[in-house]
Amino acid sequence: MKKLSVRRRHPLAAVVVLLLALAATGGLYAAFAPADKAQAEESAQSLAIDEGKKIYAVGCASCHGTGGQGTSDGPQLVGVGAAAVDFQVGTGRMPLQQQGAQAPKKKVIYSQAEIDQLAAYVSSLGAGPSVPTKDQYDPQGANIAKGGELFRTNCAQCHNFTGEGGALTHGKSAPSLEGVDPKHIYEAMQTGPQNMPSFPDTTMPEKQKKQIIAYVKEVNGDNTASPGGLSLGGLGPVSEGLFAWIFGLGAMIAVATWVAVRTAKAKKS
Template sequence: MKKLSARRRHPLAAVVVLLLALAATGGLYAAFAPAGKAQADDTAQSLSINEGKKLYSVGCASCHGTGGQGSSDGPALTGVGAAAVDFQVGSGRMPAQQPGPQIEKKKVIYSQAEIDKLAAYVASLGAGPTMPTAQQYSMDGANIAKGGELFRTNCAQCHNFSGEGGALTHGKYAPSLEGVSQKHIYEAMQTGPQNMPNFPDTTMPQQNKQDIIAYIKTVNGDNSASAGGLKLGGLGPVSEGLFGWVFGLGALIAVAIWVAAHTAKAKKS
């Protein structure tokens, strides 16, 4: 007992006890930490990136470069993020059939699993907008009226006030938003495809994006036409006003001529 007591009073006793405690803590953490799951996730992510690189080499590298650096036929993809890939490939715009002023929407040729792999590879080239979750583009609790205000302020100049689309310069156009999925609308606002400016969360918060999506889905929904009668294609107040002026005034002139002609005949008889 005297020897044990003497060892406890030794100047290095506290250091030894501390080292033993740290070693025990480290051993317990190594034994019970979920390292296997983390390693499995890293392995799955690496596998997805590698498979995405193979898909990229076949379908994208000829225009965007073997490492996403871009070329004369396609822009660089460094930093565009997974959201841009999901939108462009998921809407069929990419791979493009032929160059032109506007890359049009067409039939999707990749499965969603393949799109996810392509997105993982492109995202590995540089940080960019990630693919949104279902909660981010959900319309639950969205303010449709607020979404209408935001849409008319930021979007109607190109897509017109009801999202029917419109012409731009040099053969370009703003596509119709009818039938576009909530996810793709959100991604388009995040990434700014082609002629469209981008609206990151720092500029337009998630709630505002949800409000805009709810407005678009409301004015382009199945019951949208019955809300305000015939909308003449949703061409906007200028075009619809011109229609009303030409045909409405023309009808009044025709009626006036008919009345005058029959009045003259009545007087002669």
């Protein structure tokens, strides 16, 4: 008893007791809490996949196959990932209204919760790009000038240098980027929908994607005024050349005609 009493009076006794209590608390938490949390997340994911499978069977299976294996009317979805589903369905391109050169953007028919469930099911068929978080696609603070350089190098050939869109071959087109949600722009770069090439993080890092999104939002913003005056739709030399040809040449012809008429009248008099 005397030895135990001496140990209790030791200056480090309280520290040892505190450490033992913390270790016991941490061990109990690690043994019970994470398991419950993991089970809850797994259960929620399983439920989302089940609900997504039901939506898929009604709206997607007729073209993409009952198991996402694809058919003559639609490509396989194994390995496309959740990001591709969120983009295609979240912009109304899918379900497809009718077969054509490409799927046009239209009214979204599913809620975001249903899109998430559908994405969870398709993602379960094979690993692919996941839906980006806001931190990944939020352009706040990104270098707009650098984004402009990247956009003109990688995107302007199809989307025009201000993102107004443009015609492609065989009835296809690059859509306008005006008013497009930054998340969908990011997902398009990740997944390469339809005629667009994909730009995974190994090719174009997240930082560069943010810079491109920042540039697109800057040039297509509601308060963006053209320093050169009328932008002519931002379509570049085609529309500007057409304007000059019709109005410029037309004005020159009108002036030449007026001079000729005045000269003829002067000779007669």
